[in-house]
Amino acid sequence: MGESKNRSETPASKTRSTPGAVARRDFMKSAAVAGAALATPAGVAGAEPTARSRTAARVGAVPIVTQRAETTPPSSDPVLTQDTSGSDFMIDVMKSLDIPYVFANAAATFRGLQESVINYGGNSNPEFITCVHEEQSAAMAHGYFKVEGKPAAIMAHSVVGLQHASMAIYNAFVDRVPIYVMLGNIMDVRMRITTDQWYHSVQDPAVMVRDYIKWDDEPVSLQHFAESAVRAYQIAMTPPIGPVVLTVDAEMAERPIPEADQGRLSIPKLVRPTPPQGNRAAVREVARLLVEAENPVVMAGGTLTRTQEGRRAYLELRDILGSPRASTAQADVIFAIEVGDLYGRLYRARDLIHRTWTRTANPDATVITLGLQHLNHKANYQNFYRYTEADLAISGDGETTLPLLIEEVRRVITPARRRVFEERAAESAAAAARGRERARAAATVAWGASPISVQRLGAEIWRQIRTEDWSQVMIGIGVPTSLWNFDTHYRSIGSWGGGGMGYGPPASVGAALANKKYGRFSVAIQGDGDFMYSPGALWTAAHHQIPLLMVMHNNRAYHQELMHIQRMGNRRNRGIDRAHIGTALDDPAIDYATLARSMGWYAEGPIENPNDLEPALARAKAVVKRGEPALVDVVTQPR
Amino acid sequence: MHARNIRHGVIGAAGAVLLALGVAGPPTQAMPREQGSASAPEGDIEHGKELFMTIGCYACHGIEGQGGFGGPKLGPDPMAFPAFVRYVRAPGGTMPPYTEKLLPDEQDLADIHAYLRARSGPAPLSVLPPP
Numbered sequence: 033m034g035e036s037k038n039r040s041e042t043p044a045s046k047t048r049s050t051p052g053a054v055a056r057r058d059f060m061k062s063a064a065v066a067g068a069a070l071a072t073p074a075g076v077a078g079a080e081p082t083a084r085s086r087t088a089a090r091v092g093a094v095p096i097v098t099q100r101a102e103t104t105p106p107s108s109d110p111v112l113t114q115d116t117s118g119s120d121f122m123i124d125v126m127k128s129l130d131i132p133y134v135f136a137n138a139a140a141t142f143r144g145l146q147e148s149v150i151n152y153g154g155n156s157n158p159e160f161i162t163c164v165h166e167e168q169s170a171a172m173a174h175g176y177f178k179v180e181g182k183p184a185a186i187m188a189h190s191v192v193g194l195q196h197a198s199m200a201i202y203n204a205f206v207d208r209v210p211i212y213v214m215l216g217n218i219m220d221v222r223m224r225i226t227t228d229q230w231y232h233s234v235q236d237p238a239v240m241v242r243d244y245i246k247w248d249d250e251p252v253s254l255q256h257f258a259e260s261a262v263r264a265y266q267i268a269m270t271p272p273i274g275p276v277v278l279t280v281d282a283e284m285a286e287r288p289i290p291e292a293d294q295g296r297l298s299i300p301k302l303v304r305p306t307p308p309q310g311n312r313a314a315v316r317e318v319a320r321l322l323v324e325a326e327n328p329v330v331m332a333g334g335t336l337t338r339t340q341e342g343r344r345a346y347l348e349l350r351d352i353l354g355s356p357r358a359s360t361a362q363a364d365v366i367f368a369i370e371v372g373d374l375y376g377r378l379y380r381a382r383d384l385i386h387r388t389w390t391r392t393a394n395p396d397a398t399v400i401t402l403g404l405q406h407l408n409h410k411a412n413y414q415n416f417y418r419y420t421e422a423d424l425a426i427s428g429d430g431e432t433t434l435p436l437l438i439e440e441v442r443r444v445i446t447p448a449r450r451r452v453f454e455e456r457a458a459e460s461a462a463a464a465a466r467g468r469e470r471a472r473a474a475a476t477v478a479w480g481a482s483p484i485s486v487q488r489l490g491a492e493i494w495r496q497i498r499t500e501d502w503s504q505v506m507i508g509i510g511v512p513t514s515l516w517n518f519d520t521h522y523r524s525i526g527s528w529g530g531g532g533m534g535y536g537p538p539a540s541v542g543a544a545l546a547n548k549k550y551g552r553f554s555v556a557i558q559g560d561g562d563f564m565y566s567p568g569a570l571w572t573a574a575h576h577q578i579p580l581l582m583v584m585h586n587n588r589a590y591h592q593e594l595m596h597i598q599r600m601g602n603r604r605n606r607g608i609d610r611a612h613i614g615t616a617l618d619d620p621a622i623d624y625a626t627l628a629r630s631m632g633w634y635a636e637g638p639i640e641n642p643n644d645l646e647p648a649l650a651r652a653k654a655v656v657k658r659g660e661p662a663l664v665d666v667v668t669q670p671r
Numbered sequence: 672m673h674a675r676n677i678r679h680g681v682i683g684a685a686g687a688v689l690l691a692l693g694v695a696g697p698p699t700q701a702m703p704r705e706q707g708s709a710s711a712p713e714g715d716i717e718h719g720k721e722l723f724m725t726i727g728c729y730a731c732h733g734i735e736g737q738g739g740f741g742g743p744k745l746g747p748d749p750m751a752f753p754a755f756v757r758y759v760r761a762p763g764g765t766m767p768p769y770t771e772k773l774l775p776d777e778q779d780l781a782d783i784h785a786y787l788r789a790r791s792g793p794a795p796l797s798v799l800p801p802p
Binding site: 468472473474475476477478479480481483485486487491492494495498509510512515517591594595598599601602603605607608609611669670671 | 725726727729730731733734735737738739740741742744765767768769770772773792793794795796798799800801802
């Protein structure tokens with residue numbers, strides 16, 4: 033394929049700029065002069081600014097003037113126009129990558145980009161989603177990806193914006209979620225006119241997050257931007273997937289496309305490398321071990337089951353093997369696929385700690401791992417867990433490798449083993465049915481209790497969503513969902529990743545935005561502690577009319593921390609009677625319904641009587657079905 | 672000492688629900704000794720409830736002792752009293768220990784045990800939405 037087919041000239045790159053078009057420095061100089069004029073005593077406001085005032089404004093010596101320079105509307109001087117913009121070309125590049133949304137809190141250092149998104153780009157692909165905090169921007173992109181499987185972009189100030197966003201980027205990194213981060217930065221010292229432009233500029237912005245992103249670059253020309261932007265997307269989406277950062281020079285974005293570039297800029301074709309597939313010989317060995325095993329355990333992490341194809345392949349493998357249900361204590365073969373934290377805990381003694389129970393794995397079991405943990409070459413943050421003493425460790429993407437494994441398993445199954453698997457499947461089906469009955473029985477305990485039991489909360493939400501094409505966009509810690517039928521990949525998108533609080537509201541909104549186009553019913557069970565980090569995300573949902581049912585799991589405490597303090601107090605024989613200090617979210621109790629209504633949501637609560645819960649949820653559901661967000665504040669038992 | 676004037680078996684479901692709702696608890700109640708090696712001493716249900724809430728049991732086991740994410744189900748069929756005492760004094764896992772220094776009177780544990788035994792069973796399955 034020739035270069036001409038691989039590259040595309042863009043509308044922006046073809047347009048020539050108007051002579052006399054200005055750069056930020058010139059504009060800021062004019063604006064500063066206007067500001068200086070405003071600061072002049074009454075009666076001389078319209079007078080020509082003096083040379084002295086120009087100089088003072090230029091060097092940023094008069095704070096009020098510099099503030100005005102940032103806040104005064106652009107001058108109407110006809111000279112201050114241009115026909116091309118670097119950021120228009122950048123938007124062409126983003127369109128070529130089919131980036132659907134930009135989640136951002138407006139900031140001066142990417143104003144050129146923002147203006148190009150909304151005007152040049154028509155505010156579509158990408159569409160600008162207004163956020164009220166950069167951490168929420170990143171978490172929304174996080175939630176969006178986990179439903180849609182495509183990265184969204186965020187834009188942020190290179191200094192304070194990225195500082196705000198950094199924790200949410202870490203969450204995404206641990207959760208293996210690509211976020212396309214674009215930072216506005218003023219690189220050339222000559223262009224930093226005001227004081228804030230100095231303390232909002234940085235030599236190497238990405239260093240702040242480089243430990244938990246896959247790649248970053250700071251392009252110095254528009255062609256460099258195009259190449260790095262496409263490369264960033266390629267790297268972000270090649271397993272192991274993860275966030276990337278592009279730093280965009282504000283001047284390059286705001287200025288006209290340089291004469292030398294006009295008609296010459298091109299956008300490289302996005303090439304998607306094939307994801308790494310496990311070695312065939314190793315996969316054959318896994319197939320043999322699984323088919324011969326009497327009590328195999330096959331487990332998968334969320335990074336595999338997050339996609340429809342990954343989930344389908346995982347379930348197909350389990351079906352072929354008769355849906356084995358052995359515990360790890362009984363297992364003779366343990367096969368862990370992209371299990372993340374669990375995967376890493378198959379360490380030396382082979383103690384396997386599952387999320388809700390502790391069980392010692394059979395020390396004689398053959399342990400096999402499949403995943404890309406080994407390729408996650410980062411040293412500082414310790415999300416690589418204990419060393420996994422596996423008997424066979426396969427480097428490969430689970431979704432890409434499982435079809436090969438399924439093929440091999442089918443090839444080596446004998447009629448005798450097939451009969452064993454059929455018997456196992458019958459036993460597994462019966463055990464699953466018994467498990468469902470136990471779950472139903474467990475859901476009815478403390479049915480009439482107030483505060484409302486988490487069991488009842490889970491059951492009442494299920495009553496509302498069971499007839500919908502639902503998607504749980506935030507898990508509720510401790511709220512049982514064993515009655516819920518998780519029959520496709522988007523039924524649950526998991527949780528934080530890195531455990532950084534404040535994920536829930538914005539990630540729910542981002543995920544609900546992705547669900548909206550499919551007409552799905554998004555539901556979040558939202559803890560109160562996590563909520564209070566990022567309530568502003570509710571405004572974004574209302575502003576952009578994103579339907580979402582948010583049910584507050586309001587136990588009025590940082591309950592996990594309360595339990596920690598209880599443990600410490602009793603371990604030291606001091607008792608727990610003061611454990612509420614620093615852990616209670618009460619006195620005053622927070623009125624989440626009023627808070628939500630203040631940001632345009634329909635809201636009810638606090639619901640304390642369990643008999644009020646079903647009708648409140650039904651009314652909120654009707655609102656969400658109309659396309660709006662709704663919140664029900666439920667006062668619950670702790671866990 | 673706490674009054675113990677109502678015997679095990681008297682407490683109906685309605686009383687248990689009232690307790691759970693915290694609306695108006697029934698009169699102070701007591702549980703009888705169980706027969707056999709796993710017998711439990713009499714206990715004051717109301718005082719047991721008060722302790723269950725104030726010393727933090729509810730935080731992991733639920734206010735009805737129904738169990739959940741933080742701790743296992745305890746009521747209405749808690750483990751035999753001697754084992755219960757041993758476990759509370761020196762628990763395994765992540766449960767905080769309640770030593771004799773913190774909870775010196777074993778009668779308090781008997782009251783908690785009585786509270787747990789008095790919990791109502793689950794509601795009928797018909798309250799649940801269809802699968």
